[in-house]
Amino acid sequence: MNSSLIIGADIGGSHIEAAIVDLDGKQLLEKTHILNSVNPHSPAEAVLSVWTQTIQTVAETYPQLKIKIGIAMPGPFDYKSGVCYMKNVNKYDSLYGLNLKNELATRLSLSPDHLLMRNDAEAFLEGEMMLGVGHGFQKAIGLTLGTGLGTAVSCDGVTTDAALGINVSLNAGVAEDYISTRWFVKSYFEKTGKTLTGVRELTLLIAKNPDLQIIFDEFAMNLATFLKFFIEKEQPEIVIIGGSIAHAADFFFPQMKTHLKKYASKIVFHKAILGAVAPLIGAAYCWKNNE
Numbered sequence: 001m002n003s004s005l006i007i008g009a010d011i012g013g014s015h016i017e018a019a020i021v022d023l024d025g026k027q028l029l030e031k032t033h034i035l036n037s038v039n040p041h042s043p044a045e046a047v048l049s050v051w052t053q054t055i056q057t058v059a060e061t062y063p064q065l066k067i068k069i070g071i072a073m074p075g076p077f078d079y080k081s082g083v084c085y086m087k088n089v090n091k092y093d094s095l096y097g098l099n100l101k102n103e104l105a106t107r108l109s110l111s112p113d114h115l116l117m118r119n120d121a122e123a124f125l126e127g128e129m130m131l132g133v134g135h136g137f138q139k140a141i142g143l144t145l146g147t148g149l150g151t152a153v154s155c156d157g158v159t160t161d162a163a164l165g166i167n168v169s170l171n172a173g174v175a176e177d178y179i180s181t182r183w184f185v186k187s188y189f190e191k192t193g194k195t196l197t198g199v200r201e202l203t204l205l206i207a208k209n210p211d212l213q214i215i216f217d218e219f220a221m222n223l224a225t226f227l228k229f230f231i232e233k234e235q236p237e238i239v240i241i242g243g244s245i246a247h248a249a250d251f252f253f254p255q256m257k258t259h260l261k262k263y264a265s266k267i268v269f270h271k272a273i274l275g276a277v278a279p280l281i282g283a284a285y286c287w288k289n290n291e
Contacts, residue, residue: 005029005065007058008284009051010072010120010276013040013091013147016051017276018058020065021284026131028281032061035276040091044098052107059108067108069115070283072123073100074148075163079117116286119161121150124272126159126282128240132274141236142272143227145245149176153234158289159282162230170226178222181245187215203248216251223252224259231264239264242272 004024010017019033036054038047059067076085082101086092105112118126125142128134134142134154141162144150149165165176177183181198188196191212196202206212227239241249249271257269272278 003066005062006284006287007055007065007067007069008072008280008282009055009058009069010123010279010283011051011074012038012120013074014038016054017280018054019277019280020058020062021281023285023288028131028277029061032058033277034058042094044094047092047095048100048103048107052104055104055108067110067114068287069104069108069110070123070286071104071115071117072120072279072283073117074120077117077119079119082112082115082117116283118283118286119150119152119163120144120279122152122159122161123279123282123286124150124242125152125154125240126285127274127278127280128242128272128282129154129157129159130285131281132240132272132278133270134238134240137238137268139234139236140238140240141230141234142240142242143179143230144243145179145223145241146243147181149179150243151230153236155234162234164226164230168226168229170222175226179219179226183222184215184219184245187218188212191215199245199248203251206251213251216248217255220252220255221259224256227256227260228263231260231267236267238268238270240270240272242274242278246271 004022005020008021015037017035020029034054036050038050082099084095084098084100087096101112101115121144124144134140140154142152151162151164153160153162166174168175170178184199185196
């Protein structure tokens with residue numbers, strides 16, 4: 001069986017997505033693609049059962065496959081050892097302190113060295129570099145905009161987590177405080193006294209009340225301020241932006257690029273094109289760098 005076939009999995013806040021990725025053929029095998037919901041507040045046994053079942057189902061599509069698995073996982077997490085340190089982040093508290101690499105290996109009847117894990121933002125950028133909009137570029141930075149702010153850097157084929165979201169100051173807090181879904185919710189409440197469920201809802205409300213566009217304008221300024229720092233630090237050829245907030249790119253990309261024009265006139269800014277499968281593709285490709 002082709003040794004370039006790797007199972008990639010992406011662990012999200014409420015789902016697991018997995019598929020077989022052909023590293024040499026540079027493609028995701030669509031017939032193996034599975035998405036399952038997970039309750040992130042369930043006991044560890046329930047969460048691990050869904051993860052195991054999903055990966056096992058993907059593996060069964062190629063019964064003779066010598067299983068190797070790459071998993072994209074949010075932090076805090078020790079990716080080398082496989083120990084989970086997520087706590088008080090509104091998901092997977094029941095997994096705190098567990099060695100998930102060993103737990104999954106046991107349940108899948110594998111040696112732990114058949115599993116590799118990497119940060120989800122890092123995996124996202126790797127996926128876009130290999131099969132997405134970053135293909136052909138040597139130096140890139142990537143951002144995932146959602147419940148948090150993920151950051152990564154790719155240089156000469158090596159992609160790493162930049163971990164800037166909670167480690168870089170911005171305005172009166174850290175970058176993630178101003179570049180995340182919770183910022184939109186807070187800003188909308190401050191302006192209207194009403195509750196917002198998420199960024200998509202805001203895009204729909206703007207059709208009825210164009211004045212609400214000011215929230216996206218402020219977000220564009222926050223994002224541009226952070227990107228100025230990130231760009232000066234890494235000097236990329238391309239900036240790739242993904243995550244759930246990127247679906248609303250039309251509402252903030254033009255303003256963001258205007259703010260950055262004099263700092264980054266030669267840099268390409270691009271919305272990610274692979275969508276939710278980018279992290280699982282990037283997770284599988286960590287085996288390419290492990291050979």
